[in-house]
Amino acid sequence: MNDAIQGPNSSYSNPFAVLLAGGVGGARAARALSTAFRDDEILVVGNVGDDDLIYGVHVSADLDTVVYTLAGIEGPHGWGIENDTFTVMDHLADLGIATTFRLGDRDLATCLVRTRELDAGGSLTDATEMIRSALHVPIRILPASDDEVRTRIKTARGEWLAFQEYFVTRGHADDVSDIVYVGADRAEPAPGVIEAIESANIIVIAPSNPPLSIHPILAVPGIRRAVEAKDRVVAISPLFDGKALKGPADRVMAAMGLPPGNAGVLAAYDGLITDLVIDLADASDINTLSGAVQVHATGTLVRSSEQAERFGRWFWETFR
């Protein structure tokens, strides 16, 4: 494994920015920053609350989305690999197995590599390192924890669902009444996470779903405190005109008692951030939200490479 991401005793170049990332919002932010910063200036800390054992393999949906996006092979819908085939899913279906959770053949191969590494006694950090280096991703990516943290969702009807059951199998259609991060209280930050946060100039919270992608990272003891101690913590809002681009962020935030729009993003990171970056569509929020934090408005859609480059340049000029 690469010694650049090991603990405090190894050779370790300080990242300029540590990015706390979920899936698609995290991956796109990582790619946008990578257009403006050197590869070794960025380190991603990824959410593991979505991880699960599915079809017998360890799925790390958010970490893989980040790796695939930085490798330039991400699927078109925010998961998986582009132009993947689904032969294994087809045959599983023939065998009578429910295949609502789609894992493409190549994506499944990634999960097999991870599962094999974990079964051999390796950590999730080791497995992530194997995958990102095999796919030639030059940016360091650490799971928030090597220990099991599992996001569970309580529906308004009182049922508890595993995260992927809520999100994929049921298409995040259920009204949510509670969210817990099972195991987070006894999890340890993965090796290097706290050191990276402490040594970085700036912490960036990606435009990921706050309760579903960022809070499970912050729930790992030690991570929130390390972030709180920083002089500059910048959150990028996932909202446009008060709504998520895709997915349930706005609904889930409302369910968790957060106010609507960017006020909700601010409240989700209360006491944690110094700067909030919002989209131009919400520029009028600057007047109402400025005060405790500095609010910046710019184009925050970073789907295309042009958008990513423009945002990366803006970010560099604003925060470097």
Ligand code: GDP
């Ligand atoms: P998931 O883990 O794949 O579900 O995704 P995340 O939690 O990382 O991110 C989901 C959020 O990303 C959604 O609320 C989207 O609004 C937001 N998002 C997706 N693409 C972009 C983008 O280009 N810019 C911004 N600002 N937000 C985005």
Ligand code: CA
């Ligand atoms: Ca996710």
